Amino acid sequence: MSDHAEAPGAPLPAFELPYYVVVFSSVRTAGDRGYGETSDRLDALVAEVPGYLGHESARTPGGLGITVGYFRDVTAIEEWRSIAAHRDAQKQGRAEWYEGYTVHVAKVERSHGFVRD
């Protein structure tokens, strides 16, 4: 998952329970350093994980980025964590791409949405 994709025209909806959110907040280093290509590849890979529901990202130019991944259960998250290309990207992230990041894995208890008519 990445913040490289185009911003969508609408937020993802509230999914039916149960599901989890994985919040990834980060500050990037300068330059691309192969980040864009890798993140496109990971976007395609995560979509194949059973129990993956979606993800969305926002990044303030020059500042903080937040990506939220939505997964049905812990098994889906563990599957995503264990994929070799993702593990390699995590290593490269610490070596090159990120000044800092924080990951929060959380079980959703309630959710709701609003869409303008």
Added chain:
Amino acid sequence: MSDHAEAPGAPLPAFELPYYVVVFSSVRTAGDRGYGETSDRLDALVAEVPGYLGHESARTPGGLGITVGYFRDVTAIEEWRSIAAHRDAQKQGRAEWYEGYTVHVAKVERSHGFVRD
């Protein structure tokens, strides 16, 4: 809480358990319509809620915004939900500021962070 504040230089850290995340993803309508002023006021108010740990926001220009609030427990979230100025802002958000939004309230099960040396 809002996405109006300057992006910080680092993501918020992984807090000690237990805590909750409130993920608010949104797409804005065009124009400010008083949004900036209200969100500055709410930023000050939320900081006074007992059990509030912090919040961070990112918004891709012209696209999706994601704000994540961190709270110690459900009581803190309910306190924040019930503040009159916040309730008024929620109404104005549906009337004017947002094309759409989704809120996910989730209990954190694990978290970790990385900071470059």
